[in-house]
């Protein structure tokens with residue numbers, strides 16, 4: 001499954017969510033590739049330190065993505081693609097290949113107003129591909145006293161994009177994690193609340209995966225015992 005984290009705006013939390021999602025799925029026992037599609041290459045460096053089991057690949061051009069993403073997808077259980085900022089060609093290529101898209105959006109009216117533009121490439125792809133990739137908006141950097149206004153819900157609804165129930169809060173620990181070469185759940189008690197919320201976002205986005213994961217080790221254990 002190829003999951004693209006996209007928003008043509010920079011600084012909305014794409015790399016933060018992509019690296020944590022790749023690390024989370026890897027810790028669940030899946031084989032995971034992080035496709036770093038941002039020319040800056042920061043998420044591939046971060047994941048190499050924070051979750052070395054995840055294979056990191058840089059795909060920085062439209063043709064790189066179109067040509068290589070399907071193979072990467074067939075070689076791993078999950079490919080998490082960290083999308084570029086303003087490079088519409090790269091984003092378009094990614095969305096033409098992705099099975100599912102997560103659109104991080106900063107929780108402010110300004111950002112929500114810009115959402116139509118930030119998701120234009122997504123809608124192009126959905127129109128070409130008969131509704132694919134399915135996409136969900138994930139609010140990120142939500143301030144303490146922030147309430148989801150009706151305006152925001154309406155903006156998402158007008159674009160026909162569902163809004164994830166779980167939002168990611170604005171917390172210093174997320175900004176500290178890359179410098180520490182870690183994921184928030186690797187940063188001890190300070191990271192606990194962030195870890196809980198971001199994992200609950202991932203469970204909401206990929207609910208069926210949770211069930212699959214629980215069955216496999218149990219089943220194997222039982223078989224192994226019977227053989228002995």
Ligand SMILES: Nc1ncnc2c1ncn2[C@@H]1O[C@H](COP(=O)(O)OP(=O)(O)O)[C@@H](O)[C@H]1O
Pocket residue numbers: 009010011012013014015016017085140141142168169170171172173174175176178
């Ligand atoms: N929930 C958050 N709370 C606080 N800081 C965050 C949060 N998410 C991301 N950041 C920080 O904001 C900046 C932009 O985030 P990043 O994930 O790099 O966005 P993008 O990949 O969309 O450009 C980075 O410095 C990052 O560490």
Ligand SMILES: [Mg+2]
Pocket residue numbers: 014015016038082083
């Ligand atoms: Mg980024």
